[in-house]
Amino acid sequence: MSKTPYILAIDQGTSSTRAALIDKKGIIIDQESIEFKQIYPSSGWVEHDPLEILQTVKSTISIIFERNHIIQNDIVSCGITNQRETIVAWDKVTGKPSHNAIVWQDRRTHEICKNLVDKNYTNLIQEKTGLVIDPYFSASKIQWLLENIKDQQNLIVGTIDTWIIWNLTNKAKHVTDITNASRTMLYNINDEIWDHELLDLFNIRKSILPTVLSNKDEYGTIHTEHFGIEIPIGGVVGDQQSASLGQLCLKKGMIKATYGTGCFVLINTDKNKITSKNKLLTTVASKIDEKKQYAVEGSIFNAGTVIQWLRDEMKLFNHVNEIEEIIKDSKNDVTFIPAFTGLGAPHWKPEVRGALYGITRDTSKGDIVKAALKSICFQTKDLLESLKLDLGEEIQDDMTMRVDGGMSNNNWMMQFLADILNIKVERPVNSETTVMGAAYLAGLKVGFFNNFRDIEDLWKSDRVFIPNMDDKERNLMYMCWKKTVNNLIGL
Numbered sequence: 202m203s204k205t206p207y208i209l210a211i212d213q214g215t216s217s218t219r220a221a222l223i224d225k226k227g228i229i230i231d232q233e234s235i236e237f238k239q240i241y242p243s244s245g246w247v248e249h250d251p252l253e254i255l256q257t258v259k260s261t262i263s264i265i266f267e268r269n270h271i272i273q274n275d276i277v278s279c280g281i282t283n284q285r286e287t288i289v290a291w292d293k294v295t296g297k298p299s300h301n302a303i304v305w306q307d308r309r310t311h312e313i314c315k316n317l318v319d320k321n322y323t324n325l326i327q328e329k330t331g332l333v334i335d336p337y338f339s340a341s342k343i344q345w346l347l348e349n350i351k352d353q354q355n356l357i358v359g360t361i362d363t364w365i366i367w368n369l370t371n372k373a374k375h376v377t378d379i380t381n382a383s384r385t386m387l388y389n390i391n392d393e394i395w396d397h398e399l400l401d402l403f404n405i406r407k408s409i410l411p412t413v414l415s416n417k418d419e420y421g422t423i424h425t426e427h428f429g430i431e432i433p434i435g436g437v438v439g440d441q442q443s444a445s446l447g448q449l450c451l452k453k454g455m456i457k458a459t460y461g462t463g464c465f466v467l468i469n470t471d472k473n474k475i476t477s478k479n480k481l482l483t484t485v486a487s488k489i490d491e492k493k494q495y496a497v498e499g500s501i502f503n504a505g506t507v508i509q510w511l512r513d514e515m516k517l518f519n520h521v522n523e524i525e526e527i528i529k530d531s532k533n534d535v536t537f538i539p540a541f542t543g544l545g546a547p548h549w550k551p552e553v554r555g556a557l558y559g560i561t562r563d564t565s566k567g568d569i570v571k572a573a574l575k576s577i578c579f580q581t582k583d584l585l586e587s588l589k590l591d592l593g594e595e596i597q598d599d600m601t602m603r604v605d606g607g608m609s610n611n612n613w614m615m616q617f618l619a620d621i622l623n624i625k626v627e628r629p630v631n632s633e634t635t636v637m638g639a640a641y642l643a644g645l646k647v648g649f650f651n652n653f654r655d656i657e658d659l660w661k662s663d664r665v666f667i668p669n670m671d672d673k674e675r676n677l678m679y680m681c682w683k684k685t686v687n688n689l690i691g692l
Contacts, residue, residue, distance in 0.1 A: 205437045206432075208649055209432060210640040211258060212633075213283040213361050214674045215304065215462040216505070216576045218254065220261035221633070222269060222276075223640040225649060227659035229633060230578075233261040233267055240301060243309035245542055245551070248301035254361065254369055257676045259427060260386065266428055268469040270473070275428040279423060280436035280643030282359040282443035282635055284462075288342045291364070294355045296372065302361070303342040306502055306542040307461075310341035327476060328623040329396055331483025336551050337500065340386035344403045357407055358658045360385070360469050362437050363411045366420055370434070374421035377411040379493075380439040383485040388413065390485055390495075415488040416442075417646045436642025440635050441465040442486055446642070447634030448603040451653055456588075456600060459635065460608035463545070464501035464577055466584045469494060470591070480547040480586040489642070497591060499546040499584030503555075505607055507539040507573045510574065517566045528571040536685045537572035549589045550690050558685050560611045574614045578621050579682040585622055601625040601665070603677065605634040620670035621679065 205224060216239065221232035231286040235257040240248040263273075286305035290602040291298045294682040303309070314334045317326070326334055336342070350356065359367070361380045368373050368574035381393075382388040387397040387405065395407050398501055414420065420434035436447065441459060443465045453471040458464060469486055474495045476483055486496035508524075511517045518527055538544075557569065589596045602624055609615060609628050619626040631637060644650040 204275055204285075206275055206649070207264065208640045208644045209276045209279040209281065210383055210634040210636045211262070211281045211519075212440070212639065213281070213364065213365060214579055214678060215260060215284045215287075215306070216509070218257035218261055219311065219633075219636055220258070221636050221640070222265055222401070223637070223644070227631075227637065229631065229636070230359060231265045232486055232633070232636070233264045234391070235261055236445045241571075242310070247306045247542065249287065249302040249304055251291065251298040251302045251364055254302070254365065258365055269624065273429070276432045277649055278435040278643040278647045279432045280639030281362050281365060281420075281434060281440075282438050282440050282639035283365070283381070285381055285439040285441065286337055286339045286342070287361050288339045288346070288358060288491070289364040290343075290346045290350060290356055290358045290423070292352075292355045293357045293372070296368070297685055299350045299352070299356060300346055305337055306545055307342065308336045310336040310345050311551045313341040313344060314551075317402070322513065325598070326386060326399070327516070329391065329474070330386050331390055331474070332386050333480060333482065333549055334386075335549055337545065337664075338386035340385060340403045340405070341400065343405055347404065354423070357411075358409050358474065359411045363414070366437070368421045369427060370421035371424040371426065371563050372548075375411045376414055376417070376420055378414055378416050378437040378439070379485050380416065380442040381487045382413045384439060384458065390483070401450050406486060406658075408555060415491075417489050417642050433647070435646030437641055438487065438639055438642060441467055441498065441639030442484070442496070442637040444605055445469065445486060446638035447636070448605060448629065449653070449657050450603065451657075451679045452463060454600070455603070457603040457605065458581060460504050460577065460606035461635075464504040464581060466499045466581060467496045467690040468557065468588060469496055470521065470592075475591060477591045479590045481591060482546070491647070495589060500586060501580045501584070502543060502578065503541045504577050507537075507542060507577065508608065510541070511570060511573060517570055521607070521611075523577070524570060524574075524611060525651065527567045528574070528613060529567070530565060531567035531571040533564055533568045535572045536682065537569065537576045538686060538689055539573065539576050540689075543684075544690065547583055548686070556689055575617060578614065578618045579619060579679065582621050582679060593601065599680070601627050603627050603629065605629065605632045607632075615666045616669070619666035619668045621675060623668045623675060625668070626666040628663045630663045
């Protein structure tokens, strides 16, 4: 008797790789996650080993396939989502990486970006790509790689989705999707092409870049060599757009915040490409069946990394489950600015580093941990305030922000988030929304799911956090935060 077929979803993130099996009810039947090494060659530099990432992809899939006795036809389609701006360069003949992957958090190309700003390319790049000029995006990373890799005879490049697909299809497909392409600072989101003017600006040849497809498309087939069965790849999407799809933020004005390695707030603007005047990003939310949706996004570089740092480097606790108990004893206010790799939106200050203000002799570890959680909420408030300036009446006072990611499981932080934002914050039953977005796309490609209307019925709310803080306290806290940040960045 054959088993119910599944969708395989791969979520290749910044600190770990996850593989999951999803059934027709949108339930994760099984999943496996493996962390991998973070490499810091120099201050502000962050790298990954592409071969280690590939191995974690294969290992997580192999583990869940073995546990569930997966055979041919048990998996009808595969969806892939990934950390977005991280870039890999490799030899298309040997398959060997030419350098470690340069991670989206990496700031080594600050001078390249500064020179472009000084030469007044800001408006040109924003108009074509929707992005601000910053080391965060892939273009300057590719330029740096091309300037530092000697043998480029067979060189090709791509974001992590491209690297995974190229390997799993045994070199058959050098492709990416429109959402990942839109984060490179090389892709014209109006004309949907690799832009020749931008390529010239960064001295990059179009021939080394992947072909761009829509989110629900033909991405090739995973070769039987890897897992003993053939699996079509039907959906690919960048991680934050995937989380937005997983949260079913499909209508104009719906907003989500993902609290993973970083924090990313996206609001769906449907077919309206809104150019931010407040240093937020315009990005492609999705392109499905020729329908393209845009989003405005705010990016915070460090969220979950702050908690990892407090746990692994500062040794303030052993497990995240201890956090809510630790902060109960907090009695002193301190301010934590987690600019480990600079500040993202709306400041875009790659040279700034983290700071802890207001410590006294009786400052406790609970004070520091609570300040870290608050800092992520304050930064989210920064993004929401910028969104209000850009979108005006489209940001409603009675709106609800859907949240996901590991940090959304912290009830204290989610309540403080609702309080400081003064809006409702809603957490779904299934907080693995990033992996679900990729699964939905792959399922739609093969008719496993009929349409998004049916999928919307699968979304279930776990808890809604209602703001419960008076305006005076909220405003005082936020003004203190803004003053401290402005002092740090020299305003």
